[in-house]
Amino acid sequence: MYKKIFNGKNATHDEWLEARKQGIGGSDMAAILGFNKYRDAVSVWLDKRGELTPVEENEPMYWGNVLEEVVAQEFAKRTGWKVRNNNYTLQSIEHPYLLANIDREIVGVDAGLECKTANAFKRDEWEGDEVPTSYYIQCQHYMAVTGKSSWWIACLLGGNTFIYKEIPRNEDVIEAIIREGKVFWDMVQNGTVPAVTGSESSSEALKMMYNKSNEQTIELDDVAVNYINQYNNAKAKIKEATDAKDEAENILKSLLGENEVGTVGGFKVTWKMRKGASRFNTKQFQADHPELHKQYMVKGEDTRSTFSIK
Secondary structure, eight states: OOEEEEOOOOOOHHHHHHHTTSSOHHHHHHHTTTTSSSSHHHHHHHHHHTOOOOOOOOOOHHHHHHHHHHHHHHHHHHOOOOOEEOOOEEEESSTTTTTOSSSSTTTTTSEEEEEEEGGGEEEEEEEETTOHHHHHHHHHHHHHHHOSSSSEEEEEEEEEEEEEEEEEOOOOHHHHHHHHHHHHHHHHHHHHOOOOOOHHHHHHHHHHOOOOOOOOOOOTTTHHHHHHHHHHHHHHHHHHHHHHHHHHHHHHHHHHTTTTEEEEEEEEOOOOOOOOOOOOOOOHHHOHOOOOOOOOOOOOOOOHHHHHHH
């Protein structure tokens, strides 16, 4: 069972974002469980606590919103089912930390509809019965909130291929969503930061959380030694791999000589000329016009960017 807690029909984007902070949505859950390449649990945690700058709408997000109605109507046309908007934020009564903002309800069917658009290069993720894992989690999350027995997903792929599939309810996944959602929401409420990962999302979140230095020295926990060894070992492997790559590249360049393209065993090796780009000679300008150079200098913002282990 669920209840409606927010009507987004005439709400502003900021009001909708504020409503989302009352719990965990479907796309949030995919990130929390580690199935979103663009977000992770730390960034979701910051978002729910109001400590993350809202993401500005980009081109894929814009066209995804614009084409949502097109995808929904095409699904209705192909299946013969009627679909209707649901402008509400839904909240599970039994598990109030679970929220859902669903795209469409399917009239007379115990199922909902999620509408997507995707790049043609992601075609492999939709082969056969497959759907991207993050979307699978998202749909299971909606079933956890609404209690529905299945969820349909429809996708306009590459602007010219239409796909729609049914995702049956998976009780094991839903139990995991309920369990892990409770653990995460407790962390949000008591201020416990989730475990960081090696993702770019975690890196950006840490910069935001600890963007100032108190210039103090502390004694780290003994567990830090494990991660220092992990860091050093990985760094050594990267250097070894980089050296091997650079050696192979230089040998291939020497084999090409003055030639631009070489072929062997089905491979094509290319070493092209690139025209030199014009650039502003800052040092010369500073020498010739020191006062003018000083006038146009702008101090950059202080950031914590240098990390090292010695």
